[in-house]
Amino acid sequence: MSSIKRWLNTAYQREIDYYFNLRLQRNQQLILKNKSKGIFAVEVFSKMGFGANFIWLLEILEYCDSEGLKPFVIFRNPSKRIGSKSFSEFVKFKNDSQKPFFLHYAVMRSFKDLDLNRAWNYNSALTLERANYLLNTYLELDTEVTEFVQNYTAIEFTAKRMIGVHYRGTDKITEAPAVSYELVKEVLLSELENESQNIQFFLASDDHNFIDYITFELGKSQILCRTINRSKNGKPIHITAKNHREVNREALIDCLILARCDKLIKTASILSGCSVVFNPNLEVEMLNEPFPEYRFFPEKFLLKSRTF
Template identity: 90%
Template sequence: MSSIKQFLNTAYQRVIDYYFNLRLQCNQQLILKNKSNGIFAVEVFSKMGFGANFIWLLEILEYCDSAGLKPFVIFRNPSKRIGSKSFSEFVKFKNDSQKPFFLHYAVMRSFKELGLNTAWNYNSALTLERANYLLNKYLKIDAEVTEFVHKYSAIEFKANRIIGVHFRGTDKIAEAPAVSYEQVKKVLLSEFEKESQNIQFFLASDDHTFIDYMTLEFEENQILCRTINRSKNGKPIHITAKNHREVNREALIDCLILAKCDKLIKTASILSGCSVVFNPNLEVEMLNEPYPNYRFFPEKLFLK
C-alpha cells in the first residue's frame, strides 16, 4: 500500500512540475502584456511556511507600489493537495473586485524566474513602517480569522500586561542557534521580577514538547495557549501536515494574537517577525540571532 501511495505522490509531483515548466515558458510575454495594462500578476509556487510567504508577498507589493502597478498574487504549495492555495484564501487583496475577468498569471519559484531587468532587492528596501503601509494599502485578512482573534483576546487577555512568547523549534536550528526551554523559562521569570503588575504569557510554538514544558513550569492562570496541532517529532508542521489550510490558518491566528500583546519575546522566526509588521510599535526581545546568511527582513531589525 505504501509503494502505491509513493508512486501516486511521485506522479502527482511530476504533473505539477510539468505544468509549472510549461507556464514558465510563457512568463516574459505575460509579464510584458500585463505591465502594459498596469498590472503585475504572479502565481507563486512555494513550499515555505506562512511567515516566509508573507514576506515574499510584501516584496512583490513593494515592487508594484514603486512601479505603479496593480498587484494580483496567488500562492500555491505544489506538494499539498488539501489547502494548497490556502495562504491566498486567508491573506486577500482589497482590489480583488478590480481583477480583470481573463487575467493570466506569470509563475515563479524564485524571483529570478520572473526575468525582470533589475536585481530583486526589495527585501533590503523594506522597513517596518513601509511594510505596515503596504499591508494596510493592499491587503485584508480573512474576516473569520480576524473575528476569532478579536474574541480570543477580549476573553482571554485578563492581566494588566500580556507578553507573547514565540518559540520556533523543529528545523529552525539550521538557521539560528538553538535556544533551550530553560533559557526561555529564565527570561519569563525575569519578567515577573521586574514587573509589579500581573502578567499573562501567550505561548505560540510549533513544538508540542515546549508547550508541555512551559505549562508545567508556570501556574495555569499565567499561561495562555491554544490547543492546535503541533510537531511531536521535530519535523516542520508546514511540511508534514496533510491539511495545509489548517496550518496556514493557525499560523496566521498566532501571528495576529502575538501582534496584540504588549511585548513579544521570540526566537528567530519570520512568523513572529510578521507580528511586528501588523504592529510596528510592538516591543521585541529576541533570544537568538539568525546566522548571517539568514538575516532577512524583518528578523535583521531585531538583532541586538
C-alpha cells in the same frame, strides 16, 4: 509509506513540475502584456511556511508600488492537496474585485523566474513602517480569522500586561542557534520578578513539548495557549501536515494574537517577525539571532538580544 502511495506522490509532483514548466515558458510574454495594462499578476509556487510567504508577498507589493502596477498574486503549495491555495484565502487583496475577467498569471518558484532584468533587492528595501504601509494599502485578512482574534483577546487577555512568547522549535536550527527550553523559562521568570503588575504569557510554538514544559514549570495560571496541532517529533508542521488550510489559519491567528500583546519575546522566526509588521510599535526581545546569511526582513530590524 507504501510503494503505491510513493508512486502516486511522485506522479503528482511530476505533473505539477510539467504544468509549471509549461507556464514558465510563457512568463516574459505574460509579464510584458500585463505591465502594458498597468498590472502585475504572478502565481507563486511555494512550499515555505506562512511567514516566509507573507514576506515574499510584501516584496512583490514593494515592487508593484514602486513601479505603479496593480498587484494580483496567488500562492500555491505544490506539495499539498488540501488547502494548497489557502495562504491566498486568508491574506486577500483589497482590489480583488477589480481583477480583469481574463487574467493570466506569470509563475515563479524564486524571483529569478520573473526575469525582470534587474537584481531582486526588494527585501532590502523593506522597513517595518514601509511593510505596514503596504499591508494596510493592499491587503485585507480573512474576516473569520480577524473576528476570532478579536473575540479571543477580548475574552482571554485578562492580565494587565500580556507578553507573547514565540518559540520556533523544529527546523529553524539550520538558520539560527538553538535556544533551550530552560533559557526561555529563565527569561519568563525574570519578567515575573521585574513586573509588579499582573502578568500573563501567551505561548505560540510549533513545538508541542515546549508548550508542555513551560506550562508545567510556570503553572497554568500564568499561561495562555491555544489547543492546536503542533509537532511532537521535531518535523515542521507546514511540511508534514496534510491539511495546509488548517496550518495557514493557525499560523495567521498566532501571528495576530502576538501582535496584540504588550511585549513579544521570541526566537528567530519570520512568522513572529511578521507580528511586528502588523504592530510596528510592539516591544520585541529576541533570544537568538539568525546566522548572517539569514538576516532578512523583518528579523534584521529586531536584533537587540538580551545578553546572557
